[in-house]
Amino acid sequence: MTTVYDVTTWTVPGNPGATPYADIGLTINSIIADVKSQQTSQASKPGAVIYIPPGDYSLKTRVNVDISFLTIRGSGHGFTSLSIRYNAGNTSGWHEVNPGGSRIRVEKTDGNGDAFRVFRTGDPRLSSIIFENFCLDGVSFGSNQNSYLNGKTGIRFDSANDACRVEGVGMVYLEHGLVVKDTDALSVSGNFLAECGSCIELTGSGQASKVTDNLIGAGFVGFSIFAEGHMGLLVTGNNVFPRGRSSVHFKNSTRSAITANRFHAFYPGMVNFEGSCTENLVASNHFLRQMEPFDPLKPYNNGLDDLFGLVHVAGNSNTVTGNHFSYDVPAGSVNPPSQPPTMVLVASGNNNFIATNNTVASVPVRTVVLDAATAGTKVLDCGTSAEFQAHGSPHSFRATP
Amino acid sequence: MTTVYDVTTWTVPGNPGATPYADIGLTINSIIADVKSQQTSQASKPGAVIYIPPGDYSLKTRVNVDISFLTIRGSGHGFTSLSIRYNAGNTSGWHEVNPGGSRIRVEKTDGNGDAFRVFRTGDPRLSSIIFENFCLDGVSFGSNQNSYLNGKTGIRFDSANDACRVEGVGMVYLEHGLVVKDTDALSVSGNFLAECGSCIELTGSGQASKVTDNLIGAGFVGFSIFAEGHMGLLVTGNNVFPRGRSSVHFKNSTRSAITANRFHAFYPGMVNFEGSCTENLVASNHFLRQMEPFDPLKPYNNGLDDLFGLVHVAGNSNTVTGNHFSYDVPAGSVNPPSQPPTMVLVASGNNNFIATNNTVASVPVRTVVLDAATAGTKVLDCGTSAEFQAHGSPHSFRATP
C-alpha cells in the first residue's frame, strides 16, 4: 500500500485510457480517491505525495483536495515569459515557446475556473497540504494577450486551513495565481509567480502566516501580494517586480510586517493600505517607481495618480521606517501635472510614525503628506520642510538637517 | 550498491519481521549500519539518503547518527494542532485527529528521551547531516495535555558539528524539539515547530549559523529560539507566535542579529538577553504582546512581570533600532498593577544604543527604562520624556518630537 504516487504511472480505475497528459485533474482526483479509500481510520490518515515528473500535462478537470497532509510535487517551476513571447511577433525560429518543468496547462474546460481547489467542511481545518515545485500555466489571455484576464485560477484554498505550504511553484498567465481564504500559519516561499493578473491573494482572514523569499510580479489589473483581514503576517525577503497595481496591498489588516523586500513598480500605490490597517511595520524596504518602458503595456496603469503615495497609509499607529524610495519619472509624466508626487501619504488614521526614510527623486517631491483626516502623526528625518505637507492635523515634524 | 534507501522497503538483516511501522528507529539504525559497512574508505564516505514516505511510523528505538553526509528526508511536515484537539472535547466526529505526512510517533520506550541523536567522537566534526521534511510527533503530554512536558526530544545534536541542516521539518508535542550543541554554520530554515515545550535550543556554543524563515511557537515552559554562547547567529524572517516564555532568548551570546522577524507573545521577555550578551543587533522586528486568550492556557505564564521589558537587554553595546512594539494588555491585567509596563529594559551593560523604535500601547508605558547597572546608553526617538526612565546612569536621551 503505497503513499507515493506518480501521475504518469497511475491507472484510473474503470478508465484505463485516461492519461495525465490528457487530463491530469482526472488523474489526481483518482489518486486522492485512492488515498481516501486506503486511509479510513480517523487515527491514521498520513496522506500521500503525488509526484508530477517534468512533462506537459493538460488540466481539464478541477482537482478537489479534501484531505490533510497531501503533497503535490513536481520537478521544476518551469517559468518562461509568455508576455515577451506574445509581444515578440514571429517566434517561429525560437527554441521553445512554452513554459516547462512539471507543467500543467490550465484549460478550464469543466466550467470551473480553479485548477486546484482545497476545500472541506467539518473539523478540523485542513492541515499541512503542500504544493511544491511545479508549473501552472494559464496558456493565454485570449484575444488581448496583455489583458491578464482569462478567468483561470491556479490554486484556491476555499475553506479554513492551517500549516499549509506553497513553495517553489511557478505560475504564469493565470488571472489569479494563488488564492487562500481564512488561513493560519501559511507559508508561501520560494515561488516564481509572474505575469498573472494577481499572484497571491490572502482573502477573508488570516494569522501568523508568511510570504517570504519569492519572486513576484502581477499584472496591472491585480495584486502581487494582497492580504485581507490578516493579523501577524510577515512579508519579507521578496523581490516584487512590475507590473501589479500594487506591490503589497493590505485590506483591514493589522500588526503585520513588510520588511526587507525589494519593490519595483510603474504606478503609485506600491504599498497600499485599504480600509483600516493598523499597527503594521514597513521597514528596510527598497522602493523604485518608474514609468512603464514596454510599448505594448504603456497604455495601461492602475488608475492612481502621484498624490496617492508610493506608500499609502490608512489606519492608526503604523510604523514606516528605514526605507529607501527612488522615484524616477520624467517631469512630463507626473500626474497630476506640475504637482509634486507623494512618497508616503498618510491618508487617514492617528499616531502613525514615519521616520528615517530616504528619497531620491527625478522631480521635486513631497516625501510625506498628511491628509486632513489624520492626527498625531510623527514625521522624523524624512526630508526637508519643503518636502513635507500637513493638512491641518496636529502632528510632529523634524526635518532632515 | 545503493545510497538511496527507503524505510518501507528495507529489510533489517537478521530481523526480517521488523518494520518501520513498528519501530522506524530500528530500521534507520540498520540502514546506517549498512551505509557504514559499504563506505569503509576514509577517502570516500559520501553518505546516503534515507527516505520516509508519508505514513505512520512508531519510533521505539533511538536513532544514532554517527556519519557525516546523511540525509533523512520525508514528504510532509504533517503538522496539525494537537493543542486544539486535546482541548476540544469530543472529537469523535473529526475527519482526523493526528498529525500526518511522514509522521514519526516518538514513543521513547527504549529509555532514551531523544528520537534522533547525532553524536560522534574524534575528528573531524560531523558535517552536512540533513533532516528534511518529515514530522516528529510527541503524541501526548500525558495527564495534563497543556503541560508541554513528556521528556521527549525530537532531534539532538550532541557533539560538535558543521554545515548541518534542519529544513522543512514539523514538530509537535515534544518537550524539546531541536537541540543542537556546539554548532558551526547550521541552517534551521523553513520548519514548522509548534506546540513543543521548547522548539529550537542551540546550546553550549556556536558560530555563523542561521535560523531563518521558520514558523515557530513553543510552550510557556520553554523557548521558541534559544542560543547559548553563540557568535554571529542570524535570526531573520521568522514568524514566532505564542506561547513560548520568550520569542528569542540569548544567553552569553554576542555579535548576532535578530532582524525582520515577527514576534507575538502573551508574556514579557519576548527578546531576552541572559548573562552578558554584547554587540547584538535587534532591528526591523514587529513585536506584539497580548494576554492569553485561550481559556485552557490562561492559568499559565512565564513568571515575568511587565517591568521586565518586551526586550530585555543585559550586556554591552547592543543595538535596538527600527522595531515596532504593539502592547495590547488591558489596564487591569498589567502586572505589577498601576505601574507602566516597560517595552525595552536595559537591565545592565554599557553603551547600548536604542533608536527609532515606535510603540503603540493600550496603557501608558515606559518605552525605554535604564536600570542602575547601566551606563552610556543612548536613547533616540523612542518616545516622550515621560515614557523614558533612567535610574541614575549617565546616558543620552532625545525625545521623539
Next chain:
Amino acid sequence: MTTVYDVTTWTVPGNPGATPYADIGLTINSIIADVKSQQTSQASKPGAVIYIPPGDYSLKTRVNVDISFLTIRGSGHGFTSLSIRYNAGNTSGWHEVNPGGSRIRVEKTDGNGDAFRVFRTGDPRLSSIIFENFCLDGVSFGSNQNSYLNGKTGIRFDSANDACRVEGVGMVYLEHGLVVKDTDALSVSGNFLAECGSCIELTGSGQASKVTDNLIGAGFVGFSIFAEGHMGLLVTGNNVFPRGRSSVHFKNSTRSAITANRFHAFYPGMVNFEGSCTENLVASNHFLRQMEPFDPLKPYNNGLDDLFGLVHVAGNSNTVTGNHFSYDVPAGSVNPPSQPPTMVLVASGNNNFIATNNTVASVPVRTVVLDAATAGTKVLDCGTSAEFQAHGSPHSFRATP
C-alpha cells in the same frame, strides 16, 4: 519516455563502459542529448530532472546545458572543511577526509575550467534551469592549499538567462563557485558556498534577482557576493563569514538592497561599491570586523587599509541605515597605524544618506568619513562630531546626542 533520469542507471549510447563515477560530465551530457532527441517540438520541451544520488563522482568532461527547464538535483550539499583538513597535519586517524553527499569532484581534465556551463544562442533566453542540493568539490588548490587558486569554476551561466535557480548546493575549493552572466530573476538561495576563491559572481548585467538565505564565505582572493551592472538585486538573510576580500561587492549596480544580513570579515571593504553605484539600500545588517585568527592564513589580506571603510560608498544617493558595526582590531594592528579606522567611507558621489548606524569599536574610529569628491551627504545619528570627518564637501551632520 521518461523525463526523470538517474545518473547511476543511465547507459551512455555507444559507450556502455562509461560510468558517472568515472566521468559524470559525460553521463550528464549524454542525458541532455537524450532529452533533446525526445523533445523536438517547439511547443513542448518541458525538460527533465537528472538525479545524482549520494556518491563520489568525477567530472572530467564539462557539462553543457543548452536546454531550458532542466533540473540537476542531488541529495546532499556535502560540505566539509577542506581548509581545516589541509592545515591539520596528519589526518590519517580521521573518520573521513573529503566532502560527501552527491559529490562531484571537479577534475578539469578536458581543458575546460567550468564543471557546468549554461549557454545557448538565439531566442528565447534559457529559462528555469535549476541546480539543487549537490556538492561541487574542487578537491585541491595545489601546492598551496591556502591559495584559493586552481582555475576551476563550479557553475557558469554564460549567456542571458531568466528565472533560473541555484538552491541548496554546496561548493568547496573551487577558484570560482557560481558565475552568472546577464541574469534576470535569478534565485540563489539556501546554498552552502565556502572555501572557494569567489562564491557568487553575477557578471555583465542583471535585474530583479535575489541572493537570500545562504551561508557563504569566500577566500581572500575573491568575492563572497559580487554583482556587476545589476538593477534591483535583493541580498537578504545571508550569513557571510570570512574570508572573502569583501562580503558584498557591487560594481556599477543600482537600486538594489542589502538588508538583514550578517557579515563577518578580516579586512576592510566589507560592503564595497566600485565604479558608480547609486540608489542602493544598506540596512539592518550586522557587520563584524576582526583580525585573521588562523595562523596559516595570517599572511594574507585584501590589500585595503582601514581608511577604506567597512562600507565603501562610491556613487550617488545611496541609503545606509540601521546597521550595527563591531570593529574589533587591536590598536597595534590598525593600518595605517595611529589613524582612526573608518566605518563608512563616502568616497565619491552626491546625496548619500547615512543614518542611525551604531558602532562599537576597540579603538577610536571615524564612524563616517566624507571624501572631497562628495557632496550633499546627510549624516544623522551615526556618532559624535569627533567621530565624523568631512573633507570640504557641503554636507549635513547631526551628532548622536
